[in-house]
Amino acid sequence: MDFPKGFKEKYEQILGAEAAEFFATFDEEPISAFRSNPLKEGQQNFSDAIPQTDWGFYGKVSGKSAEHVTGLVYSQEPAAQMVAQIAAPSKGMKVLDLAAAPGGKSTHLLSFLDNTGLLVSNEINSKRSKILVENIERYGARNVLVTNESADSLAQVFEGYFDLIVLDAPCSGEGMFRKQPDATQYWTLDYPAQCAQLQREILTTAMSMLAKDGRLVYSTCTWAPEENEDIVAWLLEEFPLELIDIPKINGMAEGIGFPETARMYPHRFKGEGQFAAHFRFTGENSCKKIKSGKNRLTSEQRKLWQDFESKHLKTVLTGDLQTFGDNLYLLPAGLPDLSKLKIARNGLHLGTFKKNRFEPSFALGLAMKPSEVLNRVEISNQDFKKYAAGETIELAEPQPNGWYQLVLGGNGLGFAKVTGKTLKNYFPKGLRFR
Numbered sequence: 001m002d003f004p005k006g007f008k009e010k011y012e013q014i015l016g017a018e019a020a021e022f023f024a025t026f027d028e029e030p031i032s033a034f035r036s037n038p039l040k041e042g043q044q045n046f047s048d049a050i051p052q053t054d055w056g057f058y059g060k061v062s063g064k065s066a067e068h069v070t071g072l073v074y075s076q077e078p079a080a081q082m083v084a085q086i087a088a089p090s091k092g093m094k095v096l097d098l099a100a101a102p103g104g105k106s107t108h109l110l111s112f113l114d115n116t117g118l119l120v121s122n123e124i125n126s127k128r129s130k131i132l133v134e135n136i137e138r139y140g141a142r143n144v145l146v147t148n149e150s151a152d153s154l155a156q157v158f159e160g161y162f163d164l165i166v167l168d169a170p171c172s173g174e175g176m177f178r179k180q181p182d183a184t185q186y187w188t189l190d191y192p193a194q195c196a197q198l199q200r201e202i203l204t205t206a207m208s209m210l211a212k213d214g215r216l217v218y219s220t221c222t223w224a225p226e227e228n229e230d231i232v233a234w235l236l237e238e239f240p241l242e243l244i245d246i247p248k249i250n251g252m253a254e255g256i257g258f259p260e261t262a263r264m265y266p267h268r269f270k271g272e273g274q275f276a277a278h279f280r281f282t283g284e285n286s287c288k289k290i291k292s293g294k295n296r297l298t299s300e301q302r303k304l305w306q307d308f309e310s311k312h313l314k315t316v317l318t319g320d321l322q323t324f325g326d327n328l329y330l331l332p333a334g335l336p337d338l339s340k341l342k343i344a345r346n347g348l349h350l351g352t353f354k355k356n357r358f359e360p361s362f363a364l365g366l367a368m369k370p371s372e373v374l375n376r377v378e379i380s381n382q383d384f385k386k387y388a389a390g391e392t393i394e395l396a397e398p399q400p401n402g403w404y405q406l407v408l409g410g411n412g413l414g415f416a417k418v419t420g421k422t423l424k425n426y427f428p429k430g431l432r433f434r
Contacts, residue, residue, distance in 0.1 A: 034059060036266030037139060043072075096122065121145070145347055211281075222275065224311045235279065312374050378408075401420070
């Protein structure tokens with residue numbers, strides 16, 4: 001690989017005798033990996049597990065596979081998987097993923113939360129937030145809100161609110177040079193310092209959203225000390241924080257001057273580049289009183305939803321039911337008034353009210369475990385290929401007319417309407433493929 005001017009000299013100085021081994025890795029293939037999704041009912045036995053992780057595996061997954069489309073697997077390289085593993089939220093926590101797209105860390109955090117508590121998954125870039133929404137929806141969690149906001153705007157609503165904040169900060173991207181060689185084109189010796197200024201601005205705002213005894217996990221996909229240890233030193237100086245030691249697993253190295261932090265170098269750690277620091281907040285932020293903004297259901301809408309729920313679901317979904325136009329959403333309880341925020345995904349989309357009826361959403365059919373649904377139709381891999389291409393499916397035996405959850409490999413693939421032996425296609429047009 002051709003390195004940008006000044007890069008090689010910088011890391012020869014930092015790594016010393018290890019530098020040659022470090023630079024040699026840039027001519028090797030990037031390491032591919034994925035995670036399995038514990039929220040899904042139909043699990044599989046995958047091989048080549050990433051050591052000391054709950055759900056990580058080395059290997060590639062196809063975006064057109066049944067496992068990917070039903071949300072059973074999520075592609076994420078090994079070093080990036082370490083961030084949420086370090087954060088490891090407990091069930092019931094209120095968590096913020098501040099720079100979340102495309103969704104790897106958010107979906108990993110959701111694995112730990114297990115449909116309890118709350119995850120606010122935020123992405124300031126509107127185009128990237130759409131990709132985030134798609135990945136969150138496929139994962140099938142019920143306790144997540146996706147926002148499309150600046151940190152400043154979030155802080156006005158969520159002051160002193162979160163038990164855990166994860167910031168995988170915008171950075172110079174040195175750790176992705178092997179995977180995305182184009183990243184070398186915009187790197188200069190001054191670039192890490194420019195990124196560090198933005199990181200400090202975001203972190204200053206993030207600190208106001210931490211609850212008492214809350215935790216902060218700060219990470220970058222770069223090795224630049226300006227964006228890593230220098231930021232750690234600044235945080236410890238400016239805010240009431242203490243470092244939590246990160247266990248060094250799978251070849252992680254200690255941070256420069258801060259042995260509690262972790263560096264992932266590709267000549268030591270089987271993956272790309274990452275830095276992480278873990279803090280506990282020892283101060284106290286004021287916390288706004290929760291005044292949730294409600295979009296109430298009409299009595300007719302509530303009756304239509306309850307009728308669908310009683311006839312199709314074995315479980316009662318808990319949380320706040322809210323309408324936005326004709327659409328019905330389930331939001332985690334205890335949220336503040338969100339009316340001033342740009343929302344990309346307002347909780348779990350349950351479905352749409354149409355004239356005298358309720359039509360379930362694709363998202364609901366992904367989120368419900370087959371054991372929680374009364375009416376199900378199992379489809380084969382061959383039928384899946386037809387369905388993903390937008391075709392109707394002919395069933396072997398006629399079924400009573402109505403809504404059914406499609407089940408593929410033990411996991412939901414949305415709801416669809418059956419008329420006799422014909423299963424109509426409700427796979428979203430924007431997701432179809434051959």
